[in-house]
Structures are given as C-alpha cells and as structure tokens.
Amino acid sequence: MLTAKQHELIRFIQQRLEETGISPSFEEMKEALDLKSKSGVHRLISALEERGFIRRLPNRARALEVLKNPEDVLPGAAPKAANDVVAKTTSAPAAAPEPANDVIELPLHGRIAAGAPIEALEGQSSLPVPAALLGPGDHYALEVSGDSMIEAGIFDGDFALIKRTNTARDGEIVVALVDNEEATLKYLHRDGAKVRLDPANASYSAQVYNPGQVEVQGKLAGLLRRYH
Numbered sequence: 001m002l003t004a005k006q007h008e009l010i011r012f013i014q015q016r017l018e019e020t021g022i023s024p025s026f027e028e029m030k031e032a033l034d035l036k037s038k039s040g041v042h043r044l045i046s047a048l049e050e051r052g053f054i055r056r057l058p059n060r061a062r063a064l065e066v067l068k069n070p071e072d073v074l075p076g077a078a079p080k081a082a083n084d085v086v087a088k089t090t091s092a093p094a095a096a097p098e099p100a101n102d103v104i105e106l107p108l109h110g111r112i113a114a115g116a117p118i119e120a121l122e123g124q125s126s127l128p129v130p131a132a133l134l135g136p137g138d139h140y141a142l143e144v145s146g147d148s149m150i151e152a153g154i155f156d157g158d159f160a161l162i163k164r165t166n167t168a169r170d171g172e173i174v175v176a177l178v179d180n181e182e183a184t185l186k187y188l189h190r191d192g193a194k195v196r197l198d199p200a201n202a203s204y205s206a207q208v209y210n211p212g213q214v215e216v217q218g219k220l221a222g223l224l225r226r227y228h
Contacts (some may be wrong), residue, residue, distance in 0.1 A: 001045040002051070002070055009044045010053055014066045025102045042136070089162035094137055104139075112142040112160065112175060113184045114199075115148040118199070127159055133222040138164040140218070142175065142185070149173070149185060158225050160185060160201040162218035173220040179213050188216065 012032045016024045026038045035041060045064070048054045053070070057063035072203045105126040127141040144158045152173065154160065160175075168174045174188045176197055186197035186207070193198070197207040 002048075005033055005035075005040075006048055006053075007070055009041075010048055010066065010070065013054065013064055014069060017064075017066065025154060027102075028103075039136075051141075069131070097158075103128050104131050105129075106139055106141045106161065108141045108159075110142065111145045113182075114144050114146040114154055114156070116187075127224070129161060129222075133161060133224070135163070135186055135221065137221075139221060140164060141224075142183075144185065148199035148201045148204045150201050152187075154185070154200070154223060155225070158223050159223040160220055161224065163221040164218045166216050168216050168219045175214050175218040175220075177215040177217050178209060180206075180215070183217065185220070192198065 009029060009032075012029065013023055016022065016028075021205055024032070026041050028037050029035075029041045029044075030119065033041070033044075045054065045056075049056065053066065053068055055065050055067055057065060106129050108125045123128045129139075129141065140162055142162060143162045144154055144156060144160055147156055154173075162175055168188050170189050172188055173185065175183055176186060177183050178197075184197060184207070186199060189196040191208065193211070194210050195211050197209070197214070199206070
C-alpha cells in the first residue's frame, strides 16, 4: 500500500506524461505536493522505484517512466473519477519528446582562489546547473580565480560546484577556509600534525598549516565551464 504522498506523486507524474510526454521537474513535483524541499521528492521517487511503480530512465536527468498505477486509492480517500489518470491502464504516449534536463539554481558565493588564498564572498547571485552534475546533498558554486589547479583540469574562470561538508578524505579537492578569513581550492592532505593544501600545478608550492587554522567548507562535486 502506498502512502498518500506516494499515491499523489505517481498520479501527478502520470498525468504530466499523458499531457506533455515529459516527466515533471523536481521543482514542479515539490510544488504540486506542497513539499518544503526537493529532498522529499527524492525520497518519494526512491520509494516508488523500490516498489516497482516507476523507473528512472538512464543517462537522463529528468526522465521517469510509470510502470504501473496503484490499484486503489488509500482507505478514506475520495473515490476515483471515471476519467482519473490513476484509473487509466494505457501506457505513456508513443514517440514522446525527449525529456528536458532538470536545472537547479545554485547559490553563487563569489570567487575562490586556485593560487594564493583570496576571500570567497557570500553573494546573492545564483548559477543554473544541470541536476545530472550533482549528487545528493546541499551544494553551492564558486568562481575559480587562478591557475594552481590546472593539472586537475580546473581553470581560471571555471565554476566549481561544491558539496557542502566539513569533512573530507586525504586526496580530495576541498574548499579550505584558512585562518577563518580566506578560502582556497586545493587537494587536502594530513601530514603528521600538520594539514597540507596541495596545488595541481608544479609552479606552486604546498601550503602547510596547523589543523586549527584550516576548516573544510566543502568538497568538489563538479565543474562548469563557459565558452565565449
């Protein structure tokens, strides 16, 4: 038996597929179900997927297929109308248009150094990012300044997509806040009683600090590059 929200979501997805041939975005599902965040939508979709009601089409950020509809509404719910989408047994329309990519607006928090540390400023702007580039968790974006990470494929002017976290493993590329003032994008290494921030450019030297001087504020999840 599905929960009320699971039932409501699968009906909304099926209705949108029959009307447009395109599955709704996570933002549209969140608003349709009056949820506070997209994480609630992710949980509902995962639950429906586990129960075999829907499946995600591979290699597409916004593509869902309804495999079966609930046989009944939940006890106490209003009876289904004759033309209710849940009562229909027809599959999604043939030759449906290709689903569009879901796009998420990430907060853009200024510039971050890939060289000597500079301040990463909090800003009010945002950056549209394809959802396929991001995994679970809270993310933000920073514009890269400098060339100290070019051997890792990170160039001046790129946008670093950062998963917000205060922990990281050795060898991961992190946003490190130094002395509670300046932020830099570097490889993180713990070297005995010290913390070492390594560049990916032979022209630069590693930066070595006491552990109390360095705070991890996120780790690299992806990159965006604009071509002019």
